[in-house]
Amino acid sequence: MKIEISDKLKSFPPFLFEELYRKERAERAKGRDIISLAVGDPDIPTDRRIVADAVSEIKKAPNHRYPNTKGNENLRREISAWHKRRFGLDFHPSDEVSILIGSKEGIAHLPFVLLNAGDYCLIPDPTYPTYRTGVILAGGRIHDVPLEEKNGFLPDLGRIPRKVLEKTKLFFLNYPNNPTGAGATLAFYKDLVKWARKHGVVIAQDAAYCDIYFGEPAPSLLQVPGARDVAVEFYSSSKTYCMAGWRIGWVVGNSKVVCALNQVKENIDSGPFNAIQNAVAYALKHHEQIVPPIREHFKKRAELFCRTLHETGWRFPDPRGSCFVWARPPVNCSSLDAVYFMLEHAHILTAPGSGFGRYGEGFVRFSLTEPDARLAEAARRVRALDWKKLKAGK
Ligand SMILES: Cc1ncc(COP(=O)(O)O)c(C=O)c1O
Known part of the structure; x- marks a missing residue:
């Protein structure tokens, strides 16, 4: 055959x-x-205190059973508490937070939540390649949005053609940015949220590097009033805690999008090992020391x-x-x-x-x-x- x-x-x-x-x-x-x-x-x-916590979690028999796809309550609560300390934002652990098998997994699955065949997703150019993956699998269309040095590697929203915008459902961004190392300001995020509300586009801001900043702390897009109506943010333990091999990320923000992403995942995966989720909860709890x-x-x-x-x-x-x-x-x-x-x-x-x-x-x-x-x-x-x-x- x-x-x-x-x-x-x-x-x-x-x-x-x-x-x-x-x-x-x-x-x-x-x-x-x-x-x-x-x-x-x-x-x-990875910090030895996180490793020690994981070792003790591995020995606990309840952790050996299937995890909950959207993540265990302990981790979702710690995530909520961390966003409150870091950005002053409250996310409800049950429907505004979901755990991912690394942020890459959630990023690749998000287009299934929002795109029908032929819908556009805006993707920055240059880009982190996984933004394209899910769009292709979901049968969506990609419109590349240039990130140019003259604009501080921020997108020029005015240059996106109207014809594309009419069929655009999703826009992936990531700041602090891979690959350019650029940062975004709250002022840019304010304009972006206004633009997204006007055009009915969901913003997926990938904050994988949000804690590797070299000047002022990187802001969250969700700090903009009204952003939660149109946006989600992806976070990762991979760079922040040097836990790339442990495979934990999370998404926060618009509850409709977060819950729908969770629905996609319930049909595909069964969540990451609870012992590792609890080790990331430990990391979040001790973030300010680690x-x-x-x-x-x-x-x-x-x-x-x-x-x-x-x-x-x-x-x-x-x-x-x-x-x-x-x-x-x-x-x-x-x-x-x-x-x-x-x-x-x-x-x-x-x-x-x-x-x-x-x-x-x-x-x-x-x-x-x-x-x-x-x-x-x-x-x-x-x-x-x-x-x-x-x-x-x-
Ligand atoms: C911009 C960006 N987003 C997401 C990821 C994925 O991170 P992870 O799946 O380890 O959370 C990476 C990894 O290199 C990245 O550079």
């Missing part, structure tokens, strides 16, 4: 980094010591790395948050040329901006999620690069 893969899966964009990873493997096979700054996977171990050193750590890394890049001719605005630096190389070249050049001549693997969308062309993304000594070595290698060799095509 000839097995045919579905048209939908075939319509997924090709994996742009395939050739890059092939080249990386080839360099490693030559015995090169490659420093990988291509993916945002925090190297800092998170500032992590934030400070990423901030120091960003300062050191940005200094090296500025001193060697890279062009970029310093990141306001996230664990990324998004920069244009010292010479005019394509993202891929720059990335291949660094891989070959500095043995550093980075992510080409073009892999995040058309408007990412010309940029390179550095992820600062390797140990400090490796980042210092990467900075040393960046300093030693002779970009004239790329210009000369060597």
Whole structure:
């Protein structure tokens, strides 16, 4: 029998980094010591107090039974309490909070809640690729919204065509932003909420990096009066607590959307392990002790790395948050040329901006999620690069 893969899966964009990873493997096979700054996977171990709490939770027999899809009450209550402390917002734990198997899972399922075939979802360009996944699976249409440096990597809402807007149901955004490192202000969020209410668009603001900020604390979109009528926000324990492998995220905001997302999930998954949910509840409860050193750590890394890049001719605005630096190389070249050049001549693997969308062309993304000594070595290698060799095509 000839097995045919579905048209939908075939319509997924090709994996742009395939050739890059092939080249990386080839360099490693030559015995090169490659420093990988291509993916945002925090190297800092999860705080030992959280680990100890998880160990004790694993031993509790009630935790061995099926979890509740929308998350256990303990975690939903801690999430509510944390949003109150952090943003002054009250979310009802039963219908305005839902737990996710990492925010990526909820983000990928959200389009099933809101899109009918042919409806548009607005997606930033450059983007975190998972926003596209759910839209494709739900049979929706994608309209890319440029994030340009001249606008502080914020979308220009006035440039979205009226014809698209008439059929738009959902808009994904993420600040502090991956990949650009840009931040959003409450003033921008106010305009956005006004615009969303006017056009009947649901905003899904992905706040995965909300606690990795380098200046003023990143605001919540839901702090805008009336935002709860039109918006949800996604949160993640992956970066905030360096718990990427534990797979817990959550969504808060509009109860209709939160409950409908939960309905999708009830038909697909059975929620994450209760012991791990309780460990995240512990993390939230002790957030003010655990998170500032992590934030400070990423901030120091960003300062050191940005200094090296500025001193060697890279062009970029310093990141306001996230664990990324998004920069244009010292010479005019394509993202891929720059990335291949660094891989070959500095043995550093980075992510080409073009892999995040058309408007990412010309940029390179550095992820600062390797140990400090490796980042210092990467900075040393960046300093030693002779970009004239790329210009000369060597
Ligand atoms: C912008 C953004 N959102 C969401 C995620 C997913 O995070 P998780 O599924 O680990 O919560 C990531 C991960 O890199 C991300 O960069």
